[in-house]
Amino acid sequence: MDKVTDIEGRAIPYGAKNVDTDVIIPAHWLKTISREGLGQGAFETVRAQDGNVFDDPELAGAPILIAGDNFGCGSSREHAAWALLDLGIKAVIAPSFSDIFSGNAFKNGILTVELPQEQVDRLLEVAQTDPVNIDLETQTVTTPFQDRFTFEVDPFRKHCLLQGLDEIGLTLERDTAITNYESRQARDMPWLAEGTRERAA
Amino acid sequence: MASRPLTLYEKIWNTHVVETRDDGTSILFIDRHLVHEVTSPQAFEALRMAGRKVRRPELTLAVPDHNLPTTARIDAQGKRLPIADPQSAAQLAALEANAPAFGIEYIDATAPAQGIVHVVGPEQGFSLPGTTIVCGDSHTAAHGGVGALAFGIGTSEVEHVLATQTLQLKRSKTMEVRVDGQLRPGVTSKDLILHIIGTIGTAGGTGHVIEYRGEVFEAMSVESRLTVCNMSIEGGARAGLIAPDETVFAYLKGRKYAPKGENWDRAVAWWKTLRTDEGATFDKSVRIDAATIEPCVTWGTSPEDVVPIGGTVPAPESFTDPAKQEAARKSLDYMGLTPGTPMREIPVENIFIGSCTNSRIEDLRAAAAVLRGKHKADGVKWAIVVPGSGLVKAQAEAEGLDRIFTEAGFEWREPGCSACLGMNPDKVPAGERCASTSNRNFVGRQGPGSRTHLVSPAMAAAAAVTGKLTDVRELVD
Numbered sequence: 001m002d003k004v005t006d007i008e009g010r011a012i013p014y015g016a017k018n019v020d021t022d023v024i025i026p027a028h029w030l031k032t033i034s035r036e037g038l039g040q041g042a043f044e045t046v047r048a049q050d051g052n053v054f055d056d057p058e059l060a061g062a063p064i065l066i067a068g069d070n071f072g073c074g075s076s077r078e079h080a081a082w083a084l085l086d087l088g089i090k091a092v093i094a095p096s097f098s099d100i101f102s103g104n105a106f107k108n109g110i111l112t113v114e115l116p117q118e119q120v121d122r123l124l125e126v127a128q129t130d131p132v133n134i135d136l137e138t139q140t141v142t143t144p145f146q147d148r149f150t151f152e153v154d155p156f157r158k159h160c161l162l163q164g165l166d167e168i169g170l171t172l173e174r175d176t177a178i179t180n181y182e183s184r185q186a187r188d189m190p191w192l193a194e195g196t197r198e199r200a201a
Numbered sequence: 202m203a204s205r206p207l208t209l210y211e212k213i214w215n216t217h218v219v220e221t222r223d224d225g226t227s228i229l230f231i232d233r234h235l236v237h238e239v240t241s242p243q244a245f246e247a248l249r250m251a252g253r254k255v256r257r258p259e260l261t262l263a264v265p266d267h268n269l270p271t272t273a274r275i276d277a278q279g280k281r282l283p284i285a286d287p288q289s290a291a292q293l294a295a296l297e298a299n300a301p302a303f304g305i306e307y308i309d310a311t312a313p314a315q316g317i318v319h320v321v322g323p324e325q326g327f328s329l330p331g332t333t334i335v336c337g338d339s340h341t342a343a344h345g346g347v348g349a350l351a352f353g354i355g356t357s358e359v360e361h362v363l364a365t366q367t368l369q370l371k372r373s374k375t376m377e378v379r380v381d382g383q384l385r386p387g388v389t390s391k392d393l394i395l396h397i398i399g400t401i402g403t404a405g406g407t408g409h410v411i412e413y414r415g416e417v418f419e420a421m422s423v424e425s426r427l428t429v430c431n432m433s434i435e436g437g438a439r440a441g442l443i444a445p446d447e448t449v450f451a452y453l454k455g456r457k458y459a460p461k462g463e464n465w466d467r468a469v470a471w472w473k474t475l476r477t478d479e480g481a482t483f484d485k486s487v488r489i490d491a492a493t494i495e496p497c498v499t500w501g502t503s504p505e506d507v508v509p510i511g512g513t514v515p516a517p518e519s520f521t522d523p524a525k526q527e528a529a530r531k532s533l534d535y536m537g538l539t540p541g542t543p544m545r546e547i548p549v550e551n552i553f554i555g556s557c558t559n560s561r562i563e564d565l566r567a568a569a570a571v572l573r574g575k576h577k578a579d580g581v582k583w584a585i586v587v588p589g590s591g592l593v594k595a596q597a598e599a600e601g602l603d604r605i606f607t608e609a610g611f612e613w614r615e616p617g618c619s620a621c622l623g624m625n626p627d628k629v630p631a632g633e634r635c636a637s638t639s640n641r642n643f644v645g646r647q648g649p650g651s652r653t654h655l656v657s658p659a660m661a662a663a664a665a666v667t668g669k670l671t672d673v674r675e676l677v678d
Contacts, residue, residue, distance in 0.1 A: 016528075018403055018404075018503055018528060020641075022622075022641070022643040022644070022645060023645075026649070027622045027623055027624040028624060030239050030240075030624060031268060031288035031289055031291075031292055031624065032288065032292075033242035033243065033246070033291060033292055033295050034242075034243065035243050045644055045645050045649070070403060070437070073404070073437065074339065074434075074641060074643060075641075076338055076339040076341075076353035076354060077240065078355035078356040078357060081355070096407065098437065099373075099407060099408060099437075100339060100353055100354070100355060103355060104356075104357065104358075107355065107357035108357070154224070154371075155224050156222070156369075168253070168360065168364050171228060171361065171364075171365045171369060174219070174220065174228055177219050177220045177228065178219055178230070178365065178366065178367060182230075182257075182366075189468075190467070191329075191460035191464035191465065191467060192332065193259075194464050
């Protein structure tokens with residue numbers, strides 16, 4: 001996974017509340033068996049309207065998306081994160097995110113930045129004309145106008161993003177602990193293996 | 202020494218923690234993993250590329266559901282019919298190849314046990330009380346109906362579970378939704394969960410696991426509990442659960458993967474301890490009086506846009522939050538609705554009875570009871586019933602429900618997710634309305650331009666008969 005440090009550039013001022021993953025990537029795009037190319041279907045219904053922010057030529061290649069409350073609610077489809085990545089989005093700023101979406105974003109190296117609504121409103125205003133900077137190391141969002149907003153980020157997620165770490169690789173390093181757990185479970189809850197043991201044979 | 206009183210969620214969580222790091226992140230053991238064709242191909246591909254194998258293949262069960270057409274799957278000679286859409290066919294073929302390649306049991310698209318993952322899990326006794334259950338689908342919350350901690354995951358997490366049989370997670374906050382009293386006649390578990398979502402909002406449960414408590418849930422069948430827990434995600438909660446009891450034990454006993462003999466007795470003894478302790482506290486608590494709940498219907502494009510069937514389309518100005526006012530204006534524009542219109546005057550052209558929320562035998566019985574001896578209205582162009590599994594379908598046919606549906610003008614289909622998410626050919630045409638027993642009324646969810654009104658199975662059947670959204674209590678005595 002690519003390391004995430006400093007994200008600087010134009011930000012798409014979207015701002016809508018309760019954006020669900022069906023809006024980010026409609027279901028008919030989910031028939032793929034690959035992670036690539038989903039940017040074409042990203043925000044399809046929004047982009048069907050003239051003058052939408054996603055097709056503004058000034059914002060082409062913008063690495064940041066600014067959205068409203070409860071971004072990424074609904075379906076667990078990771079295709080939503082893949083579609084954003086394919087659009088070139090490296091960070092999303094919103095007042096809040098759905099739990100599943102923020103996990104999916106993190107696992108694809110997309111930074112989710114939670115800021116209070118009034119700060120998001122200010123960034124939506126700046127984004128109309130100017131770039132936004134996100135520094136993960138110092139956990140700050142800045143603009144060319146001296147705005148400086150700090151955000152919280154889970155320390156483990158921050159570490160993984162900064163180092164570009166593979167979470168599965170990290171968990172596999174704990175193999176002994178997992179094996180010990182499995183032995184305890186087999187002893188204390190033998191019923192959990194019953195139906196499954198015959199299937200493994 | 203007595204420990205701090207714990208909630209049900211905390212008990213299941215604690216039992217599954219492999220270890221916890223200083224920052225509070227735990228490695229959580231996963232007991233059961235369900236895999237379907239849409240969110241798994243990239244996970245298997247990644248395992249292959251990294252040279253990783255599946256740690257405990259026997260704890261995973263694979264079944265196709267999301268993308269499968271619901272038209273006949275075999276011809277008169279018993280030969281399998283091809284899937285017309287090449288992308289759908291490729292996705293199904295990928296699961297058919299990946300499951301055996303990684304040693305995972307696979308339920309074939311034509312097998313009697315095939316169905317929607319969240320119907321199949323409990324029905325096969327694969328989903329058990331007190332277990333951790335995951336699936337690459339947000340409606341995995343449904344399995345909380347048997348007292349499991351069950352939640353949806355993304356494809357990277359599917360890969361993580363396959364490779365390690367664990368997930369890295371932080372403990373959620375706890376939320377209690379307590380419903381006291383009894384539901385009135387004609388009010389179902391679907392109306393109840395719609396009412397709850399309308400009350401707490403689609404972000405009301407974000408960061409929390411909901412425990413549904415109170416006599417209403419204790420009196421419910423397992424099917425109804427699955428319906429309630431299923432839509433926890435529409436209230437923002439990744440998981441929702443109900444304490445397992447004798448109703449659940451009786452439901453599970455004898456099912457294919459449920460424990461047997463001495464193991465069954467040991468399991469039940471532990472399952473009986475899975476209740477929130479007296480004195481345990483929740484981070485958030487909501488109380489609802491069951492007697493105040495009417496049959497519900499949605500008017501907008503968010504599952505929180507709920508009104509009683511006797512209500513009217515709300516005016517955007519009636520909301521205090523300016524962002525919600527704007528969202529309501531957009532919703533009404535998309536839905537083609539005018540504020541003040543009585544919900545019971547809204548015509549519907551399509552009826553969908555199915556989805557992981559409402560496709561179990563109890564749901565089909567409730568809809569058939571309304572339709573018996575009646576026919577869909579002329580204005581209803583398309584009405585389909587999609588049973589949740591092959592076993593539900595067979596049971597319904599044994600009870601003659603399929604004939605009630607077809608005589609009422611419904612199509613009787615093969616099991617799958619179907620028009621709930623508009624991935625397969627079952628779609629609602631642009632600009633048309635659908636009274637749907639599914640779980641999401643999002644823009645374009647049932648097909649581009651489709652307009653969804655979420656209802657219970659009985660209410661969907663009532664709408665079919667009259668051709669408009671209807672209070673089912675007016676059709677039955």
